[in-house]
Amino acid sequence: MARYHCRWRRVLLCLCCAPCVLVGSLCVYVTLAVCYGMTTSTSLSSPAPIPQILPENFIAPGLTRNVYLAPHPTSSFWDLKPHGGALWNRLQLHIDRHYNPILMPKSSKVHNDHLDTNNNNSNYFQFSLPTLSAGFSEIGNLTSQMEHFQELPLQMQMFVNSMHFRDYPVLIEPAKLCGRGIRKGQGPLLLLAIKTQGLNFENRQAIRQTWGWAGRVAGATGKGGVVRRVFLLGKNHEESHVDISELLQLENRHYGDILQWDFHDSFFNLTLKDVLLWDWLSTHCPLARFVFKGDDDVLLRTPALLDYLREQTIQSGGPGSEGMKVFMVGDVIRAAVPNRVNSTKYFIPDSFYKGLYPPYGGGGGVVYSGELALRLNRISRRVHLYPIDDVYVGMCLHRLGVHPIHHPAFLTFDFPKKEGVEQCAYHTILLVHKRSPAQVMKLWSEIMRNQTECSNTILRTEKEKKNTLLIDPFSVKDNEGQELLTDPWGRSGNSAL
Template identity: 35%
Template structure:
């Protein structure tokens, strides 16, 4: 999740004095819905509510629905994706359709880039590979890359993208794909399944960047920052979110009804656009995840795991999951000088990622004195 203002379509009904003229107006905000702590009353009439996200029912013939969930209070009143989550949230074992070569972590990995991606996001994956996600030595430390992917819910589309992912896996050796529907509410599955995979396949990774495929990460700055930390001590940093709770409005992408969670407060957590953690903390998350019921909001679930282990997330000013804000509308927020000291910024289009990487890679980049960003 990214702490931007929610995408909101406000519909107003104005009755002019002396007339019965009715008119509608729309106020569109282009940033995607994110912060679960924003509890704004819905102003959209029922006819204009957002469509439900794709079904989150896992693709696995070996996992059957837990029919007892249907007896929960208000179960039948919930949107389909909520009902699917409740029916199948016990499912955690899925076939690994694409795996990485055994030598991915043969050498000690300093920073493992773990990037959540949707099956059809080929262009984003390619740009990550060509820019900040390039596998290489940074200041003498090995950086490796993985993409976490599920399966398209549409069987016809799945035939295409599964073939695409197989080709990517063969060419780049960086695809981890499991046989479950890739949807917003199944992002938690990606986190849990990766932690399970890492336990046997990449335990020597000192640190992990866990992020989305539309962030821009300055991996050089990350390596410099992480050199000052012990991988066997707790580290979990990003854009810290606290003092928020579930959104109870069905029109929201982050709608969590009481049938899913009674509590009105989330534990502190870091926005899922991108956060850094140590192998010590990855082990703690893995241990806690085994004891907790899955929760549909993946970054909140990470916060729940930290709380279970008696650990806390921390804020890092270099992680900007809400983007970069400049002090004046006359200045471009895309100026590379605003990014060269940061660790991660969300969100970037593929071509923007390439442009920023190229700009920051120029040896003659001159910034001089810049006004502080917010």
């Protein structure tokens, strides 16, 4: 009886499960049919992709053919001698890589934070100077790294032998240059920093009596501002028998405007005057609104410059604005190349430097903001010294991301023909280069005398400047074919440095 009931339970279970099995099979069939229909419609609308035949193993092109090893490349992946192995490029490459935000993100961030501040942070210098020294240690003996070093001009050899050193003691300095006649917490509107040499007393005296007058100076049309003056000198050791140190001490006691360091005052050491000036400013005159840096053989229309600088300050948003942090104006030279003529004093061998120069202000004088001067002081600690001072400033600007402003009123190669003889010609410029002390005295007197007649004269514009752009900056000749200028940086003859 029990067996009979078990059999019937199996029959009833089969009858109940059979419809479920049939329904499940039907669902599977419908799903497959729908999928097949969608695949067919897609294949009809677009052609089927052609399968790509790939090799079993990728083989890079190279010199060797080994079954088990990949071939080595035909050329090196990393250039072992960038810029042809030029000495300055190699030295600078070491420090640029150290501050590269990709290669050294943490180090780069720390130092960029320092560059963005206006405070002179001693920790920054302590960290930067060893980095500069490390580049020299990596290169080794510098003279052995340059081809035909002993055949180079003496000034080039002297520079290479001393380019690792930039800290020189101050021999003479003015007392409280930026602290007299100014309210507490303020600096002068303009500091005139003029490069000169010890024996150029006549040049300095002409400047003191004309455009370099110190004190409160009225603008050509505006109220002007406080102007301070300082002359930058090295030491001419070969002239020590003239006892020029005593004369300079006497001159500083009388005028209070001599700043001298204990380094050899030569053309290739002019860069030291920039670097040491920035460091001196950060301590003794950090609140100066603007700095004029130029030669002692220029004529500067200081009153007109004061008006121009006040106008630029207003347009940029005032002191401390972003515009003032990047302000530099002058005769900007772009895409210049090193002078490869061995017979000139500007000769730079390709074993020392290769490449174009960054934009820089030349022609005997530029003006930059005090904020930028402090930034240049900091960034100069990560740029190796270069023998052309104007170019070195451009290299520092390039690493700050600063683009100097070109203004046609800064004349590098003098006036175009006949323009300089016009009555109000000198009222259209801010600076002109290569003027003797006697010419400076005479021209300044004429400028003061013609102020009323030339009161409506405006500064030179880019349109008026176009004629001077045709001049070959490496060799300018007069009508008789005589070379007048052999200096791509705007200086001719015996520069007063």
